[in-house]
Amino acid sequence: MSYSDLQRPIIMFDMDGTLLDLAFDDFIWNHCLPERHAQVHQCSLEQSQQTLFQFYHQHKHTLSWYSSAYWTAKVGVDVLQLQYEHRDKIQARIGCHQLLEQLTTQGYRCWLLTNADRAGLQLKLENIQLSPYFELMISSEELGHAKEDVEFWQKLQQLHPFDPARAVFIDDTVAVLKGAEDFGITQLFSILQPSSNKGVRVATEIPYPALDHLTELFDYLENSQVIDAKTA
Ligand SMILES: [Mg+2]
Incomplete structure (x- = not known):
């Protein structure tokens, strides 16, 4: 991997309730x-x-x-x-493929970090095309800690070195975002409506900025401190 590749921000995604409909x-x-x-x-x-x-x-x-x-x-x-x-009944959330397509086209590196076990991840990947967009797909089962625990992030970083200051992480579960925050990731986003069968959550009750349509992430990326992939 070249130096310029390592300079690119990594966009880390949760799977269920973030990219896929939790319904x-x-x-x-x-x-x-x-x-x-x-x-x-x-x-x-x-x-x-x-x-x-x-x-x-x-x-x-x-x-x-x-x-x-x-x-x-x-x-x-x-x-x-x-x-x-x-x-x-497995479905992608609205904007999922549009977002992933645009991110990869613009040179962002995408990682899929799920608490689903390996068998659960496999089931979702067999039914929704996600694999082509990700350079890394990790089940917490492989690391021996759930994403809620700071140990998950420490283990992840040991195996796949990354700079937390250049990482963006999106997850619908507040306890998971808290684990990432404790580790040192600062650019954190939640999801306003993880399940299409349930109502929209109240944004002010979620302690992180929450996305509705997934492509809203671009508005944040444009204004964030993460160096644009094209100029890095
Ligand atoms: Mg989730």
Whole structure:
């Protein structure tokens, strides 16, 4: 890699709820899994919801939360299989491909950093064309820490050196953005409506600038301190 390549800003993206519509994941975890769990365990839907939502609450923001193998063992339902059954519902968020296309054309380096496990990442990549835009795609499962933890970012930097001052990171989860901020990334963006099935969040309640249409990122990049790829 040449010196000028290293000078280019890196745009780091979350996947679910940022580039892809979180409605799919909401549907799987809040609708399909309770139904299937009730069938498998011969209990009422209400009982399943109560059991599962209690598990969700306990494990949120941990690596286990993002592991389909963990959930399959824990609740006795093949969660990955369930996602494959409904894969036709996986959708990109509005502006996703337009943004990625323009960024790569303008010479920005793009990294995909997801808390989805490797199997979950594979499923999404099989259904939505994202791979061509990214020089790096990382599942937190590979690094052994969720993105919420500063250790994720330290490990990432050890394996793939980058300058936090020249990185931009976009993620719909505030706890994840906080982890990145603790590490030293300052140009952080959230997402106003991660799931098309849920309402738009109130921008003033999110402690980071929030994008609606993904291409709004260009307005920020033009005014930011990140050196333009074309002049670096
Ligand atoms: Mg997300």
